[in-house]
Amino acid sequence: MPLVQNIADKESFRDAVATISKDGKRNYIHPKKPSGKFYNLRSWFSIVYLVVFFTLPFIKVNGAPLLMINIIERKFILFGLIFWPQDFFIFGIGMVTFIVFIILFTVVFGRIFCGWACPQTIFMEMVFRKIEYWIDGDATQQKQLKAMPWNAKKIKKRAIKFILFFSISFIIANFFLAYLISMDELIGDITNPAAHIGTLASLLTFTTIFFFVYWWFREQVCIVVCPYGRLQGVLLDKNSIVVAYDRLRGEPRGKLVKQHNPHDDGHEKCAGCKGSGSCKSLAAQFVPAIKTADCIDCYACVRVCPTGIDIRNGTQLECINCTACMVACGAIMTSIHQPIGLIRYASE
Template identity: 40%
Template sequence: ILIAIYIALPWIPINGSPALFFDVEQRRFHVFGLTLVPQDLWVMFFGVTGLGFTLFFVTALLGRLWCGWACPYTVFLDHVFRRIERWTEGDAVARRRLDGAPWSAAKIARRGTKHLLYAICSTLIAHVFLSYFVSIPRLYDHMHEGPLAHATSFGIVAFLTLTLWFCFGWFREQFCVIMCPYGRLQSALTDDDTVNVGYDEKRGEPRGAKGKAAGDCIDCRRCVSVCPTGIDIRNGLQMECIGCAACIDACDDIMTKIGRPKGLVRYDSLNGLIGKKRRFIRPRVIAYTLLGALGLIAFTIAGWRQARPFTADFTRMRGQPFYTDATAVRNHYQVRFYNKRNQPARFTLHLSSAPEGYTLSGADTPIEVPPRGEITRPAIVVAPTAAYHGATDLGIEIHAEPGGVVLRHEMRFLGPEPSNSQP
């Protein structure tokens, strides 16, 4: 299901745009029906903050649940590449036997088939990743027009393909241990009540073979052999543990075979493993919950307010703040219109609040903006010398069609001291 979600997000249309799409070239960011332009990126701060503290909350409560069960890297590694490996080379015992066998036609065929499938899957995943930044129709065109016509896209896909092939084919969980900072961050987010994969030392020690007067652990080392990062969970919680539960399944299988209760290795907190009461509600969990909820609520409210199909920025032009002559005082502005819709839009400006005699020129006629486009136009506010009585605030309304959307801006009209502006 997670693989389907990761692949399908750029294909699912919401309000005429992909569910999740970062159009870097056009400077448009589409997030589940919300279209953001660069001026709206402050909204993303709240979304990223909310998601970040939500991850902190999950980590404080359930440890590295994200790493073991939802991280795209782990999902593709376990459910795509490991399955290919098992299909082409067999289980762990068969793979070890194949590793020790001399090179033969059968071994070359198995290894060649595995890496061919690895290369195909890596290429597909690279294209899926690129589809988050290049629209599906354009990506399709890039694929059919050849690499020289779109060298940048081809280079990105080639680099990602080789990187994924290397990581999934050889580097694997070492990426999580060496390169991903989340494992190191975990130590600052968890405490003795956080649920992690743990070994029940009270029940398992002392270790010994079955039939001897010892604990339940028979020291078969199955938990070590199945661990993708090669750690011994019996040595306690370690940074390398990604919470995949492979050691739990292996240990439970052994316990079933020797007629002992399951759960020698299980999901539990450090307090739970030593027999203490486990607390789910505690200060850090409450803090992460409140901060995460605050960020997501702020993102929802800010996103809803910024989800207008049209936006416009009104800024003062560089250079002199105002120009004067014997007849008038002039302020030069720059207006940038953004059309977030898939159809043309028309913008009209006028002064909604200004002293008598003030006029707007340059952008007072209707301005056509193409679908999902932007246009910049100059605008000049002119104040006749007789009507000018000093700096003042102006109200500007921008009417956008279709839809009758009204955008309002306030600008400061600057000029000389009134006594100096008279002829």
């Protein structure tokens, strides 16, 4: 019985998600702005991704769009080739092939697609989140702004963010619709909206949906709605590559405490600065309170997580493998003169 209770205590974090409080209310996530090698790589990849997304609707092959999925007219165009309902068996084969690819990709690479190439993550973290950092500031400033009473400063910031978020949602909706009816037809419809009420209604509907997702719903799409995230529990195995915390190296974790500075006693040298008087690094100023492993329990990995999880609890369905915790932990390890990789891409 004690063993069962111990396991239950360790796994209790799986009984709830970080975005929902115990009384069922929404916990808003304010992740700290990440930085570092992997974040920069994701930023560059996102730029390429967005260029492709906003360019494809303008590309034509033999006079037809490169890609179009017109469900209403039951007309599908792929690389300039037109497919009609009688060609559905080809799409059936293609769909089965795609599903098999997704399964095999997930088994090998885990949820890396979610962190690097998912449109939801690209637009949320690399577009809307960056705008939010620019307007509201980093996580601490965002929390302060949220708690602040409504005054001229708060109204101004909220108004600017609202306008930008809605405008970008409107642009995304236009291009999303272009993939459904073609860019030429979209341009013709929006130049004469009175004669194309259906297109106008669709455009406003998609704009509202995108605005709702990126203004309020956010990470809940990945946690609650996305079916791909739900599949992780059955598709991942011990050989899958995931963002993981090295428990053998990190546990038992322990806080750092301020160490005695030899300069306070008039010493000419100390291990931290070797006589220079700098003693600037964390390693020079702090030591573990007790003998511990490498994790100093600083919660840097938790503060940058866009879904609010603690990666040290192990593999979780909420993790989108965005590498934010990796770069945050790596920066801390560097500052205390420990090797990076406490949190890294790994398999069990």
